[in-house]
Amino acid sequence: xxxxxxxxxxxxxxxxxxxxxxxxxxxxxxxxxxxxxxxxxxxxxxxxxxxxxxxxxxxxxxxxxxxxxxxxxxxxxxxxxxxxxxxxxxxxxxxxxxxxxxxxxxxxxxxxxxxxxxxxxxxxxxxxxxxxxxxxxxxxxxxxxxxxxxxxxxxxxxxxxxxx
Amino acid sequence: xxxxxxxxxxxxxxxxxxxxxxxxxxxxxxxxxxxxxxxxxxxxxxxxxxxxxxxxxxxxxxxxxxxxxxxxxxxxxxxxxxxxxxxxxxxxxxxxxxxxxxxxxxxxxxxxxxxxxxxxxxxxxxxxxxxxxxxxxxxxxxxxxxxxxxxxxxxxxxxxxxxx
DNA sequence: TTGTTAATTTTAATTAAATTAGGAAATAAG
DNA sequence: CTTATTTCCTAATTTAATTAAAATTAACAA
Numbered sequence: 113x114x115x116x117x118x119x120x121x122x123x124x125x126x127x128x129x130x131x132x133x134x135x136x137x138x139x140x141x142x143x144x145x146x147x148x149x150x151x152x153x154x155x156x157x158x159x160x161x162x163x164x165x166x167x168x169x170x171x172x173x174x175x176x177x178x179x180x181x182x183x184x185x186x187x188x189x190x191x192x193x194x195x196x197x198x199x200x201x202x203x204x205x206x207x208x209x210x211x212x213x214x215x216x217x218x219x220x221x222x223x224x225x226x227x228x229x230x231x232x233x234x235x236x237x238x239x240x241x242x243x244x245x246x247x248x249x250x251x252x253x254x255x256x257x258x259x260x261x262x263x264x265x266x267x268x269x270x271x272x273x274x275x276x
Numbered sequence: 277x278x279x280x281x282x283x284x285x286x287x288x289x290x291x292x293x294x295x296x297x298x299x300x301x302x303x304x305x306x307x308x309x310x311x312x313x314x315x316x317x318x319x320x321x322x323x324x325x326x327x328x329x330x331x332x333x334x335x336x337x338x339x340x341x342x343x344x345x346x347x348x349x350x351x352x353x354x355x356x357x358x359x360x361x362x363x364x365x366x367x368x369x370x371x372x373x374x375x376x377x378x379x380x381x382x383x384x385x386x387x388x389x390x391x392x393x394x395x396x397x398x399x400x401x402x403x404x405x406x407x408x409x410x411x412x413x414x415x416x417x418x419x420x421x422x423x424x425x426x427x428x429x430x431x432x433x434x435x436x437x438x439x440x
Numbered sequence: 441t442t443g444t445t446a447a448t449t450t451t452a453a454t455t456a457a458a459t460t461a462g463g464a465a466a467t468a469a470g
Numbered sequence: 471c472t473t474a475t476t477t478c479c480t481a482a483t484t485t486a487a488t489t490a491a492a493a494t495t496a497a498c499a500a
Contacts, residue, residue, distance in 0.1 A: 126348065137340075138341050140338060140339065140340070141305055142339045169347075170347055171348060172341050172342070173344050174342050175304065175306045175339060175341050176305050176342060177302050177338075178337045179336060179337060179436070181437050183335050184335060187437070191387065211432060212431070215438040218434045218437075218438065220430075220431040220432040221355075221427045221429065221433075222429035222430075223427055223428060226425070229431075230355055230427075234438055259390075260389065261387040262387060262389065263385045263386070263387055263394075265386035266384075266385055267385060268372075268382075269383050269385075270382045272343070272382070273351070273382075274382065
């Protein structure tokens with residue numbers, strides 16, 4: 113039995129500079145390295161290398177454009193609260209697989225409480241939502257029920273994680 | 277009474293190329309103009325100018341980095357369902373103003389149904405959530421009640437608007 | 441059809457940012 | 471204190487963004 117060589121695992125910890133960079137990029141991913149560097153009192157190279165590290169190590173998942181729904185086309189947002197009759201693991205996996213494929217399901221969470229899943233659904237109008245709920249959700253096996261909350265107004269809709 | 281000069285309002289309509297560009301940038305805002313151009317069979321200048329137009333006219337709100345919550349620090353996500361005792365307009369505005377300031381409230385929607393507001397809250401742990409719900413929500417005037425659904429698992433969490 | 445205008449795209453040139461390389465300063469470890 | 475390690479800086483290079491000018495296409499009226 114040989115000596116177990118301790119691999120260098122690299123703790124992948126964040127320091128204050130990393131967190132500051134993440135805070136900036138969460139607000140505006142187009143901020144150029146030079147500008148971030150100036151805000152932090154550094155030059156762009158360390159900033160650049162930290163960003164690359166943060167991407168490499170998975171602290172930054174990806175960069176996306178946030179669109180203005182209202183200007184693009186008619187749509188409504190609905191939260192669907194789904195209850196299962198019996199939570200069999202296999203059933204849930206089927207449900208997830210379907211949900212992943214439905215483009216109108218923008219978010220899906222397993223939750224604890226009065227119901228089992230919470231979906232955020234974006235569709236063209238009420239009619240489209242009715243069809244979605246009836247044929248794409250309620251019709252799935254082992255679904256107990258679906259309640260809906262229609263979004264009347266968006267007060268706040270951030271994408272960022274609240275870094276202290 | 278003078279003749280009413282019809283201002284050129286610029287219909288700000290999206291064609292298929294615009295939509296294709298938006299679809300790409302929603303998925304990956306770092307896609308370079310050249311690559312988008314190749315996918316669409318164009319050169320980079322028209323792509324560049326369309327993107328600038330889409331930004332200018334507000335179809336693109338902003339660009340953000342999406343972080344990996346789990347790697348950064350301990351946190352839980354909770355949906356809070358808030359009911360008002362009486363929906364007075366002024367009360368609601370106060371509520372919104374507070375909510376806008378709370379960094380732990382990541383999303384806030386006015387909804388129709390069994391309750392009045394739906395919040396997505398990100399906090400460090402259950403204890404922090406208890407304090408948030410008790411002191412920052414339930415204590416506000418005219419709040420009827422707060423129910424909570426704790427996120428056990430994220431199945432899907434997209435930021436994009438489902439463009440047909 | 442044909443000429444005119446406006447809009448869009450292309451090519452080419454310029455500017456700015458990202459990326460890489462090598463060495464200096466600060467920090468931590470022995 | 472000395473060495474090793476990490477982090478940072480300066481400067482050079484590559485790549486992408488941005489601008490400019492000419493060419494093409496589309497729309498439309500004569």
